Amino acid sequence: MDFLNELNKEQLEAVFEIERPVLILAGAGSGKTRVITYKIAYLIKNNFAKPENIVALTFTNKAAEEMKRRIDNLLGVKNVDKVWAGTFHGFGLYLLKNFGRYWNLCPNFVIYDENDQEDLIKDILKDLNRSKEYSARDIKEKISRLKDQLITPQEFSNIISNSFDEIVLEVYKKYEKELRKNNALDFADLLLYSINLLYEKPAICGFLQDKIEYVLVDEYQDTNKAQYELFKIIVLDKQKFSVVGDDDQSIYSFRGADYQNIFKLEKDFKNLKIIFLTKNYRSTQQILEIANALIANNDKRYPKELWSDKRDGTYPILFRALNEEDEANFVIRQIRLELAKGRKLSEIAILYRTNRQSRPFEEALIRNNIPYKVIGGLSFFDRKEVKDIVAYLNIIYNPNDLISLKRIINVPKRGIGEATFNMIREYYNKGYSLLEAIGEVSRIKREVKSFYDLWKYFLDLKSSLNIRELIATIIDKTNYLSEFQNQGKEELTIRMDNLMELMDFADNFPGKTQDTLGDFLSHLSLTSSKLESSLEEGKVSLITLHSVKGLEFEVVFLVGMEEGLLPHYNAATREEIQEERRLCYVGITRAKEKLYLSYAVKRYNRYQEPSRFIEEISHLLSVKK
Ligand SMILES: Nc1ncnc2c1ncn2[C@@H]1O[C@H](COP(=O)(O)OP(=O)(O)OP(=O)(O)O)[C@@H](O)[C@H]1O
Numbered sequence: 001m002d003f004l005n006e007l008n009k010e011q012l013e014a015v016f017e018i019e020r021p022v023l024i025l026a027g028a029g030s031g032k033t034r035v036i037t038y039k040i041a042y043l044i045k046n047n048f049a050k051p052e053n054i055v056a057l058t059f060t061n062k063a064a065e066e067m068k069r070r071i072d073n074l075l076g077v078k079n080v081d082k083v084w085a086g087t088f089h090g091f092g093l094y095l096l097k098n099f100g101r102y103w104n105l106c107p108n109f110v111i112y113d114e115n116d117q118e119d120l121i122k123d124i125l126k127d128l129n130r131s132k133e134y135s136a137r138d139i140k141e142k143i144s145r146l147k148d149q150l151i152t153p154q155e156f157s158n159i160i161s162n163s164f165d166e167i168v169l170e171v172y173k174k175y176e177k178e179l180r181k182n183n184a185l186d187f188a189d190l191l192l193y194s195i196n197l198l199y200e201k202p203a204i205c206g207f208l209q210d211k212i213e214y215v216l217v218d219e220y221q222d223t224n225k226a227q228y229e230l231f232k233i234i235v236l237d238k239q240k241f242s243v244v245g246d247d248d249q250s251i252y253s254f255r256g257a258d259y260q261n262i263f264k265l266e267k268d269f270k271n272l273k274i275i276f277l278t279k280n281y282r283s284t285q286q287i288l289e290i291a292n293a294l295i296a297n298n299d300k301r302y303p304k305e306l307w308s309d310k311r312d313g314t315y316p317i318l319f320r321a322l323n324e325e326d327e328a329n330f331v332i333r334q335i336r337l338e339l340a341k342g343r344k345l346s347e348i349a350i351l352y353r354t355n356r357q358s359r360p361f362e363e364a365l366i367r368n369n370i371p372y373k374v375i376g377g378l379s380f381f382d383r384k385e386v387k388d389i390v391a392y393l394n395i396i397y398n399p400n401d402l403i404s405l406k407r408i409i410n411v412p413k414r415g416i417g418e419a420t421f422n423m424i425r426e427y428y429n430k431g432y433s434l435l436e437a438i439g440e441v442s443r444i445k446r447e448v449k450s451f452y453d454l455w456k457y458f459l460d461l462k463s464s465l466n467i468r469e470l471i472a473t474i475i476d477k478t479n480y481l482s483e484f485q486n487q488g489k490e491e492l493t494i495r496m497d498n499l500m501e502l503m504d505f506a507d508n509f510p511g512k513t514q515d516t517l518g519d520f521l522s523h524l525s526l527t528s529s530k531l532e533s534s535l536e537e538g539k540v541s542l543i544t545l546h547s548v549k550g551l552e553f554e555v556v557f558l559v560g561m562e563e564g565l566l567p568h569y570n571a572a573t574r575e576e577i578q579e580e581r582r583l584c585y586v587g588i589t590r591a592k593e594k595l596y597l598s599y600a601v602k603r604y605n606r607y608q609e610p611s612r613f614i615e616e617i618s619h620l621l622s623v624k625k
C-alpha cells in the first residue's frame with residue numbers, strides 16, 4: 001500500500017487504529033482531511049469494511065465528492081461510489097427517504113430552504129397581525145436554532161424569558177403545523193426527524209447500526225447538538241469511528257454549532273483515543289507564527305502550536321489603504337506581480353468577512369480584465385427563474401406544497417391576486433387538499449380554472465416525460481418567459497441560459513419524471529446552499545471566511561482587517577470576539593506561501609480603526625504603506 005508512505009507517524013497511527021474510536025485534534029493544515037481520505041482507502045483495501053458500509057460526513061457535498069475522487073486515485077480503481085459520503089443533512093435526508101415510510105412520513109416531502117421558511121413565517125405573522133412588529137427573519141433564525149438544539153415548542157415554553165420568545169413560541173407552534181400540512185421539512189427537520197425515527201423504530205436503528213461498519217467525520221468542531229445526537233446513535237453499537245477537528249476553527253456557533261462536542265466525545269466514549277498532529281504541511285513557518293500568535297489570545301482551547309518545514313517564506317505584509325478603492329488597487333497590483341512570476345489565477349484568493357465587501361474587488365478585477373469567481377454569493381439556484389421552475393416541479397412532486405404554490409400561482413402574471421389566493425387557502429385550512437381547494441375556487445374564478453387545468457395537465461405528464469422535457473413544457477405552456485419580456489433582450493437571454501443550465505443539470509436524472517423527480521429535488525436542496533459553489537480554474541476566488549474552511553491557496557489576501565468588520569460589529573461578548581478571532585485564524589491558515597493583510601483608514605466614507613487582531617500579531621508583520 002504505497003499510499004501510506006504519504007503519511008507521517010501520527011497520521012499513520014490514526015489510520016491504523018480501527019478497534020478504538022479515534023479523535024484527531026489538530027490545527028489547520030496538519031493533514032486531518034488527508035487522514036480521513038487515506039483511512040477510507042485503507043479500510044477498503046484491507047477489507048476492514050466494504051465501501052457500502054462506510055459513512056463519511058463532510059462539511060459540504062463538494063468536499064465529499066473531492067474526497068471520493070482522491071480515494072479512487074489512491075486505490076487505482078473506481079469503487080468508492082458505494083461509500084456514503086456527504087453532509088449530515090444529506091445523511092438525514094437519505095435516512096428519511098429510505099426509512100421514513102415506516103414512520104408515517106409521506107415520502108414525497110419537499111425541503112424548504114431559508115427563503116421558503118421565511119415566507120411561511122411571514123404568512124404566520126400576518127395571520128397573527130404581528131408582521132409590523134417582528135422580523136420574519138429573526139424569528140426564523142431563532143426557531144432554527146431551537147430545532148438545532150432539539151428544543152421542541154413544548155420544551156421552549158418552559159424557558160421563555162421575554163416577549164420576543166413569546167412570539168417565537170407562538171409562531172414556532174404554528175410553523176410546525178404548517179410544515180406538516182404542506183408535507184414539507186426544513187433543514188433542521190432532516191436531522192430531527194432522523195433522530196426521532198431512529199429512537200422510535202429500534203428495528204430500523206438496529207439495522208442501520210448493523211450495516212454501518214465505520215463512520216468518519218471531517219470538520220467535527222462545527223457540529224451542532226442535533227448532528228452529534230445523530231452521530232452518536234449510529235456509532236453507539238460498534239464505536240468504530242474517526243472524527244477530526246480543530247477547536248480553533250469552530251466558526252459556526254451562530255448557526256448552533258458547538259465545539260464543546262469535542263469535549264463531550266471524551267465523556268461519551270471512554271475508550272476514545274486522541275491523536276494530536278502538530279506538523280503543518282500547508283503553510284510556511286512565517287505564516288504559521290502569525291496564526292499561532294493570534295489564536296494564543298483565545299482561552300478555553302486545546303493548546304496547539306503548529307510548525308512547518310517550509311522555512312524560507314517571508315513574513316506576511318500588512319497594507320494600510322486610504323479607502324476601499326485603494327485597498328482593491330493594492331490587491332490588483334500584487335496579483336499582477338504574482339501573475340508576472342507565473343502564478344496561476346486559481347492559486348489566488350481574496351478573503352473577507354462579509355459578502356458586500358466583494359464589490360470594490362469585483363469592480364477592480366473587471367477593470368483590469370482579471371477573471372474571478374465569487375464563492376458563496378448568489379448561487380445559481382437562488383436565481384428567480386430557477387426558483388420559479390423548481391417551485392413548479394415542487395407542486396408536481398408534492399401537490400400540498402403551499403409555499404411553492406404561492407410562489408408561482410401568479411407567475412407569470414395570470415390575474416390571481418392575494419384575495420383569490422386567500423380563498424384557496426381558506427379551503428385548504430378547512431381540510432381540502434390544495435388541488436381540491438383550487439378546484440373549488442376555479443368554479444367561480446376563470447383565471448384559477450386555467451391554472452387548475454394547467455397543473456393537472458403537468459401532473460399527468462409525470463409518467464410520460466423526463467424532467468428536462470417536463471421543464472421545457474412548463475416554460476412553454478405557462479408562457480413563463482413573458483415574465484421577462486419587457487426587461488430587454490439581454491436580460492431574457494441570461495434567464496434563458498440559466499433555465500437551459502437547469503435542464504442540462506436534469507439530464508443527470510434520466511428516466512420518467514415520476515421515478516426521478518424526488519431524487520432531482522433532493523439533490524437540488526442539498527447542493528444549492530451557498531457553501532457549495534465550486535472554485536474554478538483560471539479564476540481568482542473571492543470568498544467569505546465562513547465559506548473558505550478546508551481550502552488552501554498559494555496566495556491569500558485577507559482584506560478589511562478593521563474593527564467592525566473583523567471582528568464584526570455584531571460580535572459583542574467575549575465568546576463572540578473569540579469566534580471572530582477563530583475566523584481570522586481560518587483565513588490566515590488558508591495561505592500556503594504568501595499572505596497579505598490589509599485595512600482601510602476610511603471605508604464607505606467613514607473612518608475605521610484597524611482590527612485589534614492586527615495589534616495582536618503586529619510584531620510579526622512587515623508594513624507597507
Ligand atoms: N503527510 C503529509 N505529507 C505531505 N503533505 C501532506 C501530508 N499531510 C497533509 N498534507 C498536505 O497538506 C495540506 C493540508 O492537509 P489537509 O487539508 O488534510 O489539512 P487539514 O488538517 O484538513 O486542514 P484544515 O484544518 O484547514 O481543514 C494538503 O495540501 C495536504 O495534501
Ligand SMILES: [Mg+2]
Pocket residue numbers: 032033034218550
Ligand atoms: Mg480539512
